Amino acid sequence: MTLLRLNTLALSRSRFALSPLAETLGSMMVLGKPCTDPWLASWHALHHGAFRAVLEADPFAEGLVRLLGSTKWLPSHIVIPPTGGMRTTLESELVPVARASDEEVRAELEESVAHSWKQHDLGWLTGRGWAARTTDLLKYTWEAHVAPDWPRRRALLERDVTYRAGLLAAYGWPRALQHMSRRSAWVGADAIRFNDRAFPDRVVGDEGMLFVPISVLSSGTWLCEAPPASYALVYPARGSADDAARIRPARSLERLIGTGRAAILHELEHPATSSELAAHLGLSLGTVGDHLTILRDADFVVGTRVGRRVVYRRTETGHLIASRKGD
Structure with a gap:
């Protein structure tokens, strides 16, 4: 089990945020596969063909999306805590993504392969400028497949934040985090369990945690990390699937x-x-x-x-x- 440890100051400063980058990354994972969630069927049917055509024309994009959709280790140069709170923009989030060196990108992708439940090789990792190519793929996915649906998604995400902020005001953080995911839970007085895997515990800095809902996934979480001690926990928003069966x-x-x-x-x-x-x-x-x-x-x-x-x-x-x- 892996824990996020927070002192009293970090806990008092923890807050919610939105991340167009996380929403885009989740959308790439969903569009890269056949649709398994009925509530996403119409959006997936509308965008899947065009997205697959882009992947088939670019081995780098094909290999990256396939790896991201089948690993327990998302590359840290892609999963970065948002810095704009509820007004975070994709443009601001892509700046640090584009800055990663080829050496950093390869090291992170090798970690992703090591933690994948499928067989992968990195033969598609050719040429140079992999961070820039990743940034271009994320920007394309946002503009073509996410941005047209963003007003509806944003309303759903803000609704989740409102719901949890109400619980926080009335009952405190343990209740606000309840049912955030199947594996996340409050442990004791100063720690959050965010998965069942045996990775080292993290100590959250005094600026506190960010909690980031996304609408496109119905299960699963991931952790965003930036040195020295900045963390964001991405989780499925409540009501994503419920809206289709209201x-x-x-x-x-x-x-x-x-x-x-x-x-x-x-x-x-x-x-x-x-x-x-x-x-x-x-x-x-x-x-x-x-x-x-x-x-x-x-x-x-x-x-x-x-x-x-x-x-x-x-x-x-x-x-x-x-x-x-x-x-």
Whole structure:
């Protein structure tokens, strides 16, 4: 088991961030294979052919994507902690990727081969300038296959952050990290288990951890690391698969409290702000505010201030009402 150890200061400064680079890297892994997640089927069908054509025309790209999709060691020159918080841009993340030397790239890829569950060789690693070629592939994947879908994905990622920030404010980090992945868990008072493999423990610096959701993977995590002690844990966002199979509230609940309020109460299975509810349900902000006031007065929902935002969640009564079966 591998642990991330945090002192009190590091824990207090840990926060969430977004990473277009991580989203792009996950998208490359998914597009490089046949689709196995039904909720990604339409996006995969739209982009898989063009992506495969690019790989087939470039042995370097083909070999890299195949390796990334079948290893427990992602190269450290590609998995780098984002530095822009919730406003991180791909351009800023690609700067350190492009700076890696050929020697560093080869050493990391050899580690990836050693930790792969498939047979690989690095015969495709020819010529020079491998970091620049990797950067070009990431930039292409973002522009052609991720950026057109980014507004929807970003909304989903922000929703996950809102959900976990609400848990953090109400219950602390152990609850906020609960179910982040199958292998990640809080251990004792000062450590996070992030996988079951026997790698050395890491000590997080005083600036704290970053937690980075991505939408394109339904399982698995990876660790981003930058010297001397900067770390980010990439994890699957909640609701990625759920959106494809969204169930409307029971008609009996709609008859009881009204269609709009029933939709909001149903949606608050995952805590959200009023702006997120309005965007997700296609309602005006004023309408959502009116519904939330009534639901709050009925003790069905409660709001918790997180920074400048108010995050709404169901109360126990609201959860019981929303969970009732009906026709």
